[in-house]
Amino acid sequence: MIEVWHADILHSLSPQKMLYLKDGYLWVRSGKIEQVSKDPPLEKHRLYDFRGKLLIPGLIDTHTHLPQFALRGLGKHALLPWLREYILPEECKFADASYAEKIAYAFFESIIAQGTTTVCAFLTSHRKAAEIAFQVAEKLGLRAFLGLTLMDRRGPKALLRSPKEALKDCLYLIDKFHAREKLQFVVSPRFALSCSPQMLSMAGKLSQENNLLLQTHLSENFHEIDETRKAFPEAKSYTEVYYRYGCLHDKTLLAHCLHLSEQEIKLIQKQKASCVHCPASNGFLMSGIMPLQKLRRSKLNISLGTDVAAGYHLGLLPEMRLAIESSKLWAYWLNQEASAYPPLKPAEALYLATLGGAKALHLHDKLGNFLPGKWADFIILNDNTLAAPKEELSCEERLSRLLYCHPGTVELAAVEGTVIYERTGK
Numbered sequence: 472m473i474e475v476w477h478a479d480i481l482h483s484l485s486p487q488k489m490l491y492l493k494d495g496y497l498w499v500r501s502g503k504i505e506q507v508s509k510d511p512p513l514e515k516h517r518l519y520d521f522r523g524k525l526l527i528p529g530l531i532d533t534h535t536h537l538p539q540f541a542l543r544g545l546g547k548h549a550l551l552p553w554l555r556e557y558i559l560p561e562e563c564k565f566a567d568a569s570y571a572e573k574i575a576y577a578f579f580e581s582i583i584a585q586g587t588t589t590v591c592a593f594l595t596s597h598r599k600a601a602e603i604a605f606q607v608a609e610k611l612g613l614r615a616f617l618g619l620t621l622m623d624r625r626g627p628k629a630l631l632r633s634p635k636e637a638l639k640d641c642l643y644l645i646d647k648f649h650a651r652e653k654l655q656f657v658v659s660p661r662f663a664l665s666c667s668p669q670m671l672s673m674a675g676k677l678s679q680e681n682n683l684l685l686q687t688h689l690s691e692n693f694h695e696i697d698e699t700r701k702a703f704p705e706a707k708s709y710t711e712v713y714y715r716y717g718c719l720h721d722k723t724l725l726a727h728c729l730h731l732s733e734q735e736i737k738l739i740q741k742q743k744a745s746c747v748h749c750p751a752s753n754g755f756l757m758s759g760i761m762p763l764q765k766l767r768r769s770k771l772n773i774s775l776g777t778d779v780a781a782g783y784h785l786g787l788l789p790e791m792r793l794a795i796e797s798s799k800l801w802a803y804w805l806n807q808e809a810s811a812y813p814p815l816k817p818a819e820a821l822y823l824a825t826l827g828g829a830k831a832l833h834l835h836d837k838l839g840n841f842l843p844g845k846w847a848d849f850i851i852l853n854d855n856t857l858a859a860p861k862e863e864l865s866c867e868e869r870l871s872r873l874l875y876c877h878p879g880t881v882e883l884a885a886v887e888g889t890v891i892y893e894r895t896g897k
């Protein structure tokens with residue numbers, strides 16, 4: 472039977488353009504969007520009444536780390552010592568399957584409760600812990616794109632694998648989980664510094680031969696960039712390291728991208744890779760401010776990521792607000808070019824967290840807004856408690872108010888029309 476959701480419906484059509492229908496109806500048949508309309512269908516239907524609440528596409532977090540969930544808000548404010556002293560020792564604990572399971576539940580439950588219905592995340596280098604993460608995600612019903620972290624140098628022995636061992640584990644996980652319902656396997660070299668040329672070549676080849684997404688980190692921190700130059704003298708730039716070894720292609724997601732040269736931007740554009748903006752993390756580790764408007768002007772696809780535990784939460788709604796605020800800081804305070812680089816608008820932030828993410832994952836024909844035929848992945852937000860009467864607000868104003876004043880009001884989340892989260896004690 473057709474299911475119909477009655478609410479104020481808002482989604483992105485393009486980076487600047489949103490569609491807003493107050494008191495609208497979202498029709499869902501067999502997990503897919505049939506249409507958004509002003510009236511309910513004439514045929515028999517099941518009606519879900521969320522009048523006065525905001526219904527938007529499920530949010531898409533395109534970069535975070537499951538095994539770092541317990542370390543949010545802790546540690547030093549510099550990437551490499553933070554990794555060495557806090558993060559890598561924590562990741563070693565995932566040799567213990569019961570710990571891996573406990574954190575996987577806590578991580579996915581928290582992410583869903585904050586309105587994310589699709590997540591792309593790094594795991595650790597433990598095969599068993601990776602299997603557990605896929606199984607827990609499947610059980611909870613969200614879309615999860617997960618990758619075994621690949622590293623063969625500069626880390627504790629317990630996390631290092633040779634390219635041969637890592638390939639074997641990747642193939643095992645691909646065979647068992649990739650494209651199983653809402654799951655995907657993502658090839659995940661941690662970053663250039665933790666990989667030998669052989670490991671990067673293996674990752675590049677594996678992703679290209681199997682048409683898999685590849686995720687990694689790029690140009691996050693000045694010290695990291697210097698060390699990468701020393702470790703890969705054969706490459707002209709950090710970005711070129713990934714290009715040389717086959718890791719820079721149209722299914723690549725590059726987290727951070729803070730300190731890129733013009734040549735590096737051109738190379739990313741040529742290869743059609745996506746950049747993932749992680750504003751909370753960039754602030755927490757004092758890594759820098761993303762030149763978001765500049766990258767967008769260079770026609771790079773950009774999406775959003777929470778990057779836990781350098782990011783201190785799993786919420787993409789607060790991350791949208793931080794993306795707007797960091798775009799102001801970059802344009803006004805670093806460049807004094809306010810008029811040339813206007814700050815990100817709430818509509819553009821919504822695009823980054825929905826359709827931009829879908830594009831990075833190569834799923835924009837199936838995900839990211841409410842065009843007919845797409846999967847019915849959506850969330851319902853309750854902004855009723857705001858003081859100003861919401862009837863008087865334009866949709867831009869209503870979204871802005873929500874991002875700035877009430878980022879934690881997710882009432883329900885659905886994936887392919889199936890409710891996977893409902894807030895208790897409403």
Ligand code: GUN
Nearest residue numbers: 536661662688752778781
């Ligand atoms: N670079 C390499 N590994 C990591 C990580 O775990 N977090 C962040 N923020 N950057 C990284």
Ligand code: ZN
Nearest residue numbers: 535688726778
């Ligand atoms: Zn990261």
